[in-house]
Amino acid sequence: MATRALLAEFTTAYTEASGQPVQIESVGGVDAARRVAAGEAFDLVVLASDAIDRLIAAGHLAPGRIDLVQSAVAVAVPAGQPLPDLTNQATLRCAVLSAPTIGYSTGPSGVALQALFARWGLADELARRTVQAPPGVPVASLVAQGQVALGFQQLSEMMNVPGITLAGTLPPDAAIVTTFSAGMPAGAQGRVQALLDFMNTPAAAEVKRRHGMDPA
Numbered sequence: 001m002a003t004r005a006l007l008a009e010f011t012t013a014y015t016e017a018s019g020q021p022v023q024i025e026s027v028g029g030v031d032a033a034r035r036v037a038a039g040e041a042f043d044l045v046v047l048a049s050d051a052i053d054r055l056i057a058a059g060h061l062a063p064g065r066i067d068l069v070q071s072a073v074a075v076a077v078p079a080g081q082p083l084p085d086l087t088n089q090a091t092l093r094c095a096v097l098s099a100p101t102i103g104y105s106t107g108p109s110g111v112a113l114q115a116l117f118a119r120w121g122l123a124d125e126l127a128r129r130t131v132q133a134p135p136g137v138p139v140a141s142l143v144a145q146g147q148v149a150l151g152f153q154q155l156s157e158m159m160n161v162p163g164i165t166l167a168g169t170l171p172p173d174a175a176i177v178t179t180f181s182a183g184m185p186a187g188a189q190g191r192v193q194a195l196l197d198f199m200n201t202p203a204a205a206e207v208k209r210r211h212g213m214d215p216a
Helices: 004-018 029-037 049-057 089-098 108-119 123-127 139-144 189-199 202-210
Strands: 045-048 066-078 102-104 130-132 150-154 164-169 177-183 213-215
Touching (some): 004 189, 004 202, 029 045, 029 049, 045 049, 049 177, 066 108, 066 139, 102 108, 102 139, 108 123, 108 150, 108 177, 139 150, 139 164, 177 189, 202 213
Parallel strands (some): 102 130, 102 150
Antiparallel strands (some): 045 177, 066 150, 066 164, 066 177, 066 213
């Protein structure tokens, strides 16, 4: 889901340039990986790099992942609410401790956030205050609806969402950055290599940045 808007722009531009139509289905990463493992037919899948690696190791994808973007986790609050101090890990920890409710995703950002809470020794204390968004549901929507006071998810999924205010990405000493990569089933390279090359050209780098991500 973090790459949904980016992939939509890339594939539209690719179709205009090549005349080759591309059909995309954007779903939660957990669901996408499950469907790949179940043998569903597809030409290309984009997931967090560790998920791609697991699918390759299990024989569900051909060897050789293609890294596309790096995506940082950001923090958001309901519109009009005070912004947390994200100067460093210590101020972030204070913001988390003072938040009555905390939203996170089922994707890699949520896994990494829970690991950060565990490193702080706060996993048990925060468990009753954390709200996990259902697969495919943006954390930003929970923030906008006032269901959570502090939301964490990929910056690309927080951008331009009405009803929230972005506080920024996590501080460098607590940063969570996910690499999103592409994987292919055996025999698909000939059908999708031109699209992958299109998404990794120097000109594509600015498009990635505009969507809140950096080239991988």
